[in-house]
Amino acid sequence: MEHELKTLTTRLLAQRWLPRNDKLVRRALVDETFRHELDRRLADVGLRLLDNPYAAHVGVALQPELAEPVFGAGREYAASNMGLTRDEIALLVIIWSLIVLPKRERQVTRRERVDDGQTDMFGGDKPVAHGDAVSGTLTEASLIADFGPRLGGRTKVRNFMLGKLARLGFIERRNGLISEGPLLDLALDYRVMADRIIHGTLGEVLAAAGHPMPEANAFAHADRLADALPDDEVAEEAR
Incomplete structure (x- = not known):
């Protein structure tokens, strides 16, 4: 076990x-024993495992109490500890809303993107799906047309902001399409963000641009599921 x-x-x-x-x-x-030892080793250097049963990846992050001692000296920490500007964070939240919120609704209802909800009466018994089956894509052209003018201009969004988000692992860009990167659903906490976006000003902005948000009750169910399942069942769900 030591080597692993x-x-x-x-x-x-x-x-x-x-x-x-x-x-x-x-x-x-x-x-459980392996996880406990992994958590201990990460904690010894001020880290914790990021593990969201709805995300396709796991990662590491600083323990919350160490964020200020580690990043607080840098002026950019006021906006982000990853060097993101306010405009870049706004773009990231928009992309998260348009990809992760619909994906989470599909995961909670056990539907896939090509499923209308009537093809499988036992769909609710399926494990949580990941990847292309539930995670959609955005076209760069439509994203830039809808939100580019609000975020500093189309050239800035296309040539600089999207490239930075891709390098950091939040998104992937391919043939004019934007898809979910490893960190998009892992590093942003949907428990905090989902209700604020759906019922907040951003939800109205997205709806006005032709991107209506899912209903909030799906996310409340997702919270209850993640909290109620024991660790081994959460892992089974996530597979």
């Missing part, structure tokens, strides 16, 4: 995120 723990810890530190279906990650999700 050292390997997983090192890979998490070096690669920043790993897929949930990775052999050692799956062991950390179902083996």
